[in-house]
Amino acid sequence: xxxxxxxxxxxxxxKGGISIINCAYENTAFDYFPWYQQFxxxxxxxxxxxxxxxxEKKEGRFTISFNKSAKQFSLHIMDSQPGDSATxxxxxxxSSWGGSEKLVFGKGTKLTVNP
Amino acid sequence: DAGVTQSPTHLIKTRGQQxxxxxxxxxxxxxxxxxxxxxxxxxxFIFQYYEEEERQRxxxxxxxxxxxxxxxxxxxxVNALLLGDSALYLCASSLNLVGGxxxxxxxxxxxx
Numbered sequence: 001x002x003x004x005x006x007x008x009x010x011x012x013x014x015k016g017g018i019s020i021i022n023c024a025y026e027n028t029a030f031d032y033f034p035w036y037q038q039f040x041x042x043x044x045x046x047x048x049x050x051x052x053x054x055x056e057k058k059e060g061r062f063t064i065s066f067n068k069s070a071k072q073f074s075l076h077i078m079d080s081q082p083g084d085s086a087t088x089x090x091x092x093x094x095s096s097w098g099g100s101e102k103l104v105f106g107k108g109t110k111l112t113v114n115p
Numbered sequence: 116d117a118g119v120t121q122s123p124t125h126l127i128k129t130r131g132q133q134x135x136x137x138x139x140x141x142x143x144x145x146x147x148x149x150x151x152x153x154x155x156x157x158x159x160f161i162f163q164y165y166e167e168e169e170r171q172r173x174x175x176x177x178x179x180x181x182x183x184x185x186x187x188x189x190x191x192x193v194n195a196l197l198l199g200d201s202a203l204y205l206c207a208s209s210l211n212l213v214g215g216x217x218x219x220x221x222x223x224x225x226x227x
Contacts, residue, residue, distance in 0.1 A: 006157075036218075043119070043205050043218030044158065089157050102148065102171050103216070105157030 004092050006106025013113050019077040021109045023090035026071065030092040032101070035064065035075045038087045038108075047088075048075070080113045087111070117142060119208050119219035127225045128196050136191040136222045140208030146170075147189040148216065149181060150205040158205055164189055165211055196226045 005024045013019045023033075031052055036044035050057045050064040050073065057064045063076040077084055087108045093101040120139040128134050140147050146165045150158035160173035164183035183189045187208075193200055203223050207216035 041220065043207075043220050045218065046215060049215075091157075102160040102163060102173060103150075103158070105159070107157050108155070 004104050004106045006090050010110045013080045015115050017080050019080045019111055021088055022074045023106050024072045025092050029094045031095055032093040033073050034091050036089045082113045082115050085113050119217050121206050121219040121222050125223045132196050133194045136204050138189045138206030140187050141217045144208035144210050145187050146209045146211045148207045149191050152203040198226050201226045
């Protein structure tokens with residue numbers, strides 16, 4: 001019940017295309033869903049996050065879509081650029097303590113954007 | 116404004132040895148969490164420190180222990196190293212009750 005399942009494992013997109021990465025969770029107590037971007041040799045960096053009270057959140061070219069009933073959420077990268085080539089992780093957390101909760105990560109998606 | 120600083124960046128140890136990894140949190144942050152990231156996998160939560168106490172712990176054996184100092188910096192200790200402990204160890208800092216982690220670049224530990 002603590003798992004977050006992420007797909008696909010790898011994704012190749014042409015420059016200017018749309019990249020879509022999907023995640024599913026089981027634990028309905030999760031109430032915070034961030035996406036992280038990780039470049040080789042670096043730690044993950046927070047990209048965008050959403051809470052279950054909204055169905056969509058957009059920041060620039062990045063959009064999270066959230067489906068509470070299906071327990072799924074996805075990341076859409078519009079107008080994908082070669083600089084977006086990285087590994088993307090979805091994660092989930094629960095605010096049972098009201099503080100900085102532990103994150104449960106998906107296994108990651110390696111995105112390659114061809115020029 | 117320095118982010119999260121981890122040292123060393125790379126480390127090679129022999130099975131059975133002990134290792135200490137260090138983390139300095141981002142300025143203004145008071146909570147430190149440690150994650151283990153095996154090759155090709157997502158990070159896994161080890162434990163979190165706040166006010167020099169272990170506040171949360173993931174599913175890791177007692178060989179993994181930690182400490183937080185009054186200046187909020189932290190150490191991760193791993194005893195009796197196994198080959199399976201080879202991984203990237205990430206430190207993440209945050210401000211309690213605000214959330215939002217900042218990750219360091221990690222320490223790459225190789226156990227031979």
